[in-house]
Amino acid sequence: MEKKSLLEPVWKMFSSVENGCTEMGEGDYKVRVATGTSEYSGTNNxxxxxxxxxxxxxxxxxxxNPGLDFCRGAVDEYQVTCSAPLGRLLLVRLEKQRYWVEDNWFCRYVTVEPPGGGGELSFPCYRWLIGDVKVEMREGTARRxxxxxxxxxxxxxKAELQERQKTYRWVAWAPGIPKCIDAKTESELHQDVRFDNEKRSDFEGSLQYALLELSLKKLAIRFGKSWxxxxxxxxxxxxxxxxxxxxCMEHWKEDWFFGYQCMNGSNPRMIRRVRELPKNLPVSGDMVQGSMAPRTSLEKELTAGNIYLLDYSIMEGVPTNVIRGQRQHIAAPLCLLYQHPDQGLIPIAIQLGQTPGxxxxxxxxxxxxxxxLLAKMWVRHAEFQVFQLLSHLLRTHLVVEVFCVATLRQLPAVHPIYKLLAPHQRYTLEINCRGRTQLISADGIFKRVVSTGGEGLLVLAQREYQVLTYESxxxxxxxxxRGxxxxxxYHYREHSMLLWDAIHSFVEEMVRVYYQTDSDVLQDSELQNWIQEVVQEGFGEIPTFGLPGVLQTRxxxxxxxxxxxxxSTTQHAATNNGQFDWCAWVPNTPCTMRQPAPTDKDAVTMALIMDTLPDISQSCVEMAITWHLGRAQPDAVPLGQYTEEYFTEGRAREVIDxxxxxxxxxxxxxxSQNEGAELPYLFLLPSRIENSITI
Known part of the structure; x- marks a missing residue:
């Protein structure tokens, strides 16, 4: 029997597959068993x-023989003899038993070729077998x-879902926000949703590398001092x-670059057009006339739709952090911007609070x-809080986690929607657990260096989820x-719409493969249980979310x-992938402010600016964490690529291609659009978008 250590093509067209089963007789069945490709996937059990x-x-x-087969990446072949006809093949049952020492095993798939030919059946697995355990897999054809x-x-x-519902449970992390997976730390998660060993080592090693390098810088400069x-x-x-x-370091003071970041930075969702000024922003035409193009006015530009607003009212009154005994400070700015015909989008007025006076x-x-300059820094400081906590963590990570948990609890692996979503949920539960324990916990990184760390971040989260809508x-x-x-x-808008249309078209074709009519959707009890759990459990404390608890149509x-x-792909990439680019030059996007917002324009000095910005220690941690979280992941699976191929039927494969x-x-x-550009926007290149939230 030849043992194969190289990866082989997995899926074939199975002409003999009918309704997910094949008529088989007695004789010898040729079986292939594929072991995972990551470190420690093999077993000697x-x-x-x-x-x-x-x-x-x-x-x-x-x-x-134990210890000889099931090596990492191997595809091993066997013969299974049947003395009596089995009829249609329904399931493959795998059992693992300890041999000398416990040794977990990751199985990718099993294929079975019946006696006399007739085509090969594939049984996707993609699961860890831990301890003395039995696992049964169905043939890969998706079925409602x-x-x-x-x-x-x-x-x-039924048995598969009952087991998963015991393993994956809901818990309320905090009142007023979506529920999440019931796991205090990542170590409590099932191995099937944990990082691979290589991912875990890289994740922990990269953070230590960044912190160590910047610790050396702190020692080389002056620890804990201002600049x-x-x-x-x-x-x-x-x-x-x-x-x-x-x-950014060279151009951050320039008004056009400030405006550019409002559209194409890590928080591109805040800007909105206004036709009239907010009542709490007392700006008259003569105040900003010098920023306008010749022969125009603020009133004309409002009518023409060229005036935009950043409103950080959500920051008003948020509790501030205390770092090493020193109270930090926040502001809730209003920033008015103008689409200048020559200079691009530029800021023309900034008020650092919601109440004029x-x-x-x-x-x-x-x-x-x-x-x-200091006024713009305060706006960028508000940007840091909003993009990290709201646009990034809450509106991508935690929203997607709701669907992850519901999918694991309500859709069996043979269900077409489970197969469609599974690749887009890889590693998300673990990275979210790590975020809750290492980033935003009571002693996490936000508490150490961010002005909204501690109580403030929870208040911000609760406020955001009271206004979060499904339509947004x-x-x-x-x-x-937003007008x-x-x-x-606005490159973010253009590229994200290209990707939305591609994703929507892809999903529409996949759904039409498995749901011929709207009635097929409405009568799919597993699918309806899934959406009901998403709405009632996951988003149950968000009354205005607007997602119906029943799916009526395709x-x-x-x-x-x-x-x-x-x-889980495009939107996460837009807010995550560039964070080091925009935050590494700390004055451009400061994580905290150590002095209150200025109340007297004429009293602003360089000394005040330096006393306000993060100190050396805080700056180093900001650089380290944004590099760690924003860098390209070495094991990234790009959008549209599927290392675990759940779909086996030809029609679905054609749609994927x-x-x-x-x-x-x-x-x-x-x-082509970015060729020769001085400041390229490449964050939404499909090859740079991960297929799931893994960081």
């Missing part, structure tokens, strides 16, 4: 296999519950750097340069609602699945 058919079962067969009639298959669906001058921040630009971060002046571009997660509706469909140089299902996939080609076309378009 005993592995037994049983073929389960409609008419009976094969003998329980020991698969070769109504398409199963055999009692054995219906019982298998003397803005140029001092260059002293922590050591190995951790990027072309965009260096460009003598102590809350309106800062203007004509003010003393240091005063205008749909990019086309979001852009229309930004005509905003020039169109509703397509939109929802597109939102889940778009959020079409989706991949469309992503290639988008990639070419974006690269």
């Amino acid at each position: 005993y592995i037994y296999l049983t073929l389960v058919g409609e008419r009976g079962e094969s003998e329980r067969t020991l698969l070769d 519950e109504s398409e199963d009639s055999l009692p054995q298959l219906l019982a298998h669906r 003397d001058d803005l140029d001092d921040f260059k002293r922590i630009f050591w190995k951790l750097r990027s072309p965009i971060a260096e460009y 003598l102590d809350t002046p309106v800062f203007l571009a004509r003010d003393p340069p240091l005063a205008w 997660l749909q990019p086309r509706r979001d852009f229309l609602e 930004v469909t005509q905003l020039r140089d 169109e509703e299902l397509v939109t929802l699945l597109s939102v889940v996939i778009f959020t 079409k989706f991949r080609q469309e992503l290639k076309d988008i990639e070419k378009h974006i690269l």
Whole structure:
């Protein structure tokens, strides 16, 4: 028997597959068993296999010798002999038993070729076998519950979900926000949703590397002290750097660059067009006339739709952090921007609070340069809080986690929607657990260096989820609602719409493969249990979310699945991938402010700015954590690529291939668009978008 250590093509067209089963007789079945490719996937334990058919079962067969087969990446071949006809093959049962020492095993798939040919059947697994355990897998053809009639298959669906519901449970992390997986730390998660060993080692090693390098910088400078001058921040630009971060360092003071980041930085969802000024922003036309193009006015530009607003009212009154005994400070700015015909989007007025008054002046571009610069820093400081906690963590990580938990609890592995979503949920539960324990916990990194660390971040989260809506997660509706469909140089909008349309088209074709009518959707009890759990359990404390608890039509299902996939891929990449680029030059996006917002424009000095910005220690940690979280992952699976191939049928494979080609076309378009650009926008290149939230 030849042992194969190289990966082989897994899926084939199975002409003999009918309704997920094949008529088989007695004789020898050729079986192939594929072991995982990650570190420690292999095992030296005993592995037994049983073929389960409609008419009976094969003998329980020991698969070769322990310690010789089931090596990492191997595809091992065996023969299983049946003395009596099995009828249609329904299941493959794998059993693992300890041999000398316990040794877990990851099985990718099993294929079975019946006696006399007739085509090979594939049984996807993609699970860890831990301890003395039995696992039963179905043939890979996706099937809704109504398409199963055999009692054995219906019982298998039910038993699988009952087991998963014991393993994956809901818990309320905090009141007023979506529920999450019941695990205090990542170590409590089931191995099936944990990082691979290589991922775990890289994740923990990269953070230690960044913190160690920047610790050396702190020792080389002055630990815990303020800077003397803005140029001092260059002293922590050591190995951790990027072309965009260096460009940012050179241009961060410029108004056009400030406006560019409002559209294409890590928080591109805040800006909105206004036709009239907010009543709490007392800006008159003559105040900003010097920022306008010739022969126009603020009133004319409001009417023309060229005035935009950043409103950080959500920050008003949020409790502030105390770091090493020193109270930190926050502001809730209003920032007015103008789409200048020559200069692009530029800020024209900034108020650092929601209530106008003598102590809350309106800062203007004509003010003393240091005063205008500090006002922009305060807006960028609010940006850091909102993009990290709300746009990034809450609106991508935690929203997607709801769908992860519901999918594991309510959809069996044979269900077409489980197969569609599984690749887009890889590693998400573990990275979210790590985020809760290491980033935003009572003693996490936010508590150490971020002005909203501690109680403030929870208040912000609760406020955001009171206004979060399902429609706002749909990019086309979001852009229309914010009035930004005509905003020039809004690369995030253009690229995300290209990707949304590609994802929506892909999902629509996949849904039509498995749901021929709207009634198929409405009558799919497993699917309805899934959406009901998403709404009632996951988002139960968000009364205005707006997602119905019943899916009535294919169109509703397509939109929802597109939102889940778009959020876990494109939207996460837009807020995550560039965070080091925009935050590495700390004055551009400070994580905290150590002095209150200025109340007197004329009193702003360089000394005040340096005393306000993060100190050396805080700056180093900001650089380290944004590099760690924003860097490209070495084991990244790009959007549209599937290392675990759940779909085996030809029609679904054709749709996947079409989706991949469309992503290639988008990639070419974006690269062509950015060729020769001084400041390229490449965060939404399909090849740089991960297929799931893994960091």
